[in-house]
Each structure stands twice: as C-alpha cells, then as structure tokens.
Amino acid sequence: MKRILKRRVLIPVFIIVFGLIQFKTIDKVNMVVPAEFGILTIETPPKEVGELISAACFDCHSNTTKYPWYSNIAPVSWWMKKHVEKGREKLNFSKWSDYSEEKRDSLRLKSAELIEKKWMPIISYKIIHPEAQLDEDQRELLISWMKK
Numbered sequence: 001m002k003r004i005l006k007r008r009v010l011i012p013v014f015i016i017v018f019g020l021i022q023f024k025t026i027d028k029v030n031m032v033v034p035a036e037f038g039i040l041t042i043e044t045p046p047k048e049v050g051e052l053i054s055a056a057c058f059d060c061h062s063n064t065t066k067y068p069w070y071s072n073i074a075p076v077s078w079w080m081k082k083h084v085e086k087g088r089e090k091l092n093f094s095k096w097s098d099y100s101e102e103k104r105d106s107l108r109l110k111s112a113e114l115i116e117k118k119w120m121p122i123i124s125y126k127i128i129h130p131e132a133q134l135d136e137d138q139r140e141l142l143i144s145w146m147k148k
C-alpha cells in the first residue's frame with residue numbers, strides 16, 4: 001500500500017510540481033555598467049588582486065554575474081538570484097563610483113573582515129566554484145589590499 005502510494009501519487013506529484021515551477025524563470029540580464037564606474041578602474045588594484053576579486057566576488061557583487069547552466073533549474077535558480085540581488089544591494093563593485101569615500105572605506109574594511117572570517121565568498125558558492133576558494137596567501141593578499 002505504502003509503495004503504491006509512493007509510486008502512483010508522490011512521484012508523479014513531485015514531477016508535476018517540479019515541472020510547473022520551471023515556468024517561474026529568473027531574470028539573468030546584467031544591466032551594463034561602464035568599466036570606469038567599477039572598482040578595478042577606480043582603485044587599480046595589482047593584477048593578481050583584481051583577478052582574485054573578479055573570480056571570488058563578482059558573481060554576486062557586480063553587474064558581471066556569470067550564470068552557470070544549473071541557474072536555469074528552479075528552485076536552484078531562485079536561490080541563486082536571491083544571493084545576487086542581496087549581494088549587489090549590499091556591495092556592488094561595478095558601481096564603485098556611486099559610493100562616497102567613507103562608504104568605500106567601510107566596504108573595504110568589511111570585506112577584509114569577512115574574508116578573514118571565511119564568510120565571503122559564501123560557502124555554498126566555494127563548494128561549486130573551485131576558482132573562488134582562496135588559499136591562505138590569496139586571502140592575505142586580498143585582506144591587506146582591502147585594508148589599504
């Protein structure tokens with residue numbers, strides 16, 4: 001009885017619901033922001049620092065988000081979109097020119113702090129993106145540049 005319920009009801013219901021939620025897609029269009037408004041142009045970090053920030057932070061904290069293939073699959077897509085929206089709202093490296101001098105300083109300090117604590121990049125992201133896993137030296141490099 002239990003097995004029949006599972007095969008005849010639960011699995012089909014799951015498949016139908018999974019199919020239906022696919023219709024709720026996410027908006028993956030990145031609003032184009034000229035490079036001169038971004039942190040890489042304004043602060044001109046050393047090449048390696050720039051590459052690390054791009055690889056480890058830009059997917060959520062810039063307008064150059066790269067969406068992988070699984071970002072097409074709900075509910076993973078919704079969850080990723082939330083991260084990008086929240087991340088950009090708090091800190092958008094593409095719109096560095098919008099921030100005042102004080103705001104920039106506080107965002108840099110906060111970045112250094114969160115990298116040090118290994119809270120950024122967020123852990124689920126690091127698991128999927130090996131290029132965003134910072135080793136000790138890379139973390140040190142980023143932290144010291146952010147604190148400058």
Ligand code: HEC
Nearest residue numbers: 056057060083086087090091107110111114120121122125
């Ligand atoms: C997978 C997405 C993702 C990545 C990658 C990521 N972040 Fe974040 N970041 C977030 C989200 C989401 C928040 C907002 C957290 C909250 O408030 O709940 C956040 C918050 C922050 C904040 C706090 C801003 C504030 O004013 O509170 C800083 C600073 C920050 N991130 C820096 C970084 C840095 C530096 C990197 C790269 C080393 C990075 N993040 C990588 C998603 C990400």
